[in-house]
Amino acid sequence: MSVHPAAIIEDGALVHETVSVGPWSIIEAGAEIGEGCRIESCVRIFAPTRLGAFNRVCHGATLGAEAQDLSFDPARARPLVIGDHNHFKEGVNISCGIKSAEGTRIGSHNYWMAYTHVGHDCVVGDHNIFANTAGLAGHVEVQDHCFISGAVAVHQFCRIGSYAMVGGLTGVAQDVPPFALADGHRARLVGLNVVGLRRGGFTQEARNRIKAVYRLVFRSGLRQAEALLQAATEHPGPETDQLVQFIQSSRRGLISFAARPAAGTRGTE
Incomplete structure (x- = not known):
């Protein structure tokens, strides 16, 4: 194990012998870090977070942080469980679980750009990409092979289906079905994610x-x-x-195509 002298690994943390830990990072007692993980500088990994193998956690990321919920009580905290081969860039913040027994769950081979956020009790699958400052509120589900663009905000309890793409600056207030391309101030279907397919x-x-x-x-x-x-x-x-x-299985309803303008009409400037 390669641990910088300025790093803190509390007694009771389970860290594989192949893990590297950079300066001023803190791994709390009760956290588990799997084989080949690379923990860079100023990272905070809270208990009871569990990381699988070969994850990279970049400068300033916080994993398993206190849920951003006014009702949060540390006694009710549930784990953040992360799979293998994920890449968390600078400033990524992922909350622990609070309201479901399984907690917050992240799959494998996901790429999280700088300052992305995942709220409590979210479920994220595999091979997803989250661009800078994209945010998931609590209880959001993102399936597999999705692309969530920069500054996207996903409302709590919404679902993003596999192979969907959400355009930048979009607010998602209902479910985005699989294979779709969504965009707009409030998300609307604008076609299929042909490139992704x-x-x-x-x-x-x-x-x-x-x-x-x-x-x-x-x-x-x-x-x-x-x-x-x-x-x-x-x-x-x-x-x-x-x-x-x-x-x-949708509970919040689905986003839909924007209404087509009536024949012979033009939009106002």
Whole structure:
């Protein structure tokens, strides 16, 4: 283990022998740091945070910090559990759990740019990218392979579906379905995340299936239940199943396409 003399590792912290810890970093008793992790300078890792293997935590990050909730009581704190191969850039702040037994959960292979924030009891999957100052309120779920752009603010209890992309400065107040491209002062659907789908290895057939389901659900004028049933019947496949399950399980409702202007009208300047 490589530990700078100015670092503090409290008795009771479980730190793998291959971990490196930079100057003025603090690892509290009860925290667990897995194999090959790199903890840089001025990092604070609170108990009972658990890091998997080969994570990098950059200058000034705080992991497992006190939940930003006025009802917070240290006796009710739940763990922050982090997987493998995550990269936390400067000033990242992730809260511990408080209201769910599982606490706050982060998967593997995520990239967190500077000053991103994750609130208490969030669940984040794998292979996601969070740009600078993006923030998740409490209880948010982000699935896999998402791109959350800079200064995005996600309301508590919202969900971001797999392979979705949210444009910068967007406020997300309802669920963003899988494969979607969302943007706007208040998030609206503006299309499909075509680039992300191509990079993710989705075939042309799969992309066409996703497009057809979106047209049925959001553009056909059918009632949602009718549109989902028709989608499952006419466009069967794993992508359809994923979309149908996501939509049916939504509690906050879904973002939608912005209303089209009436024919012959123009926007005001």
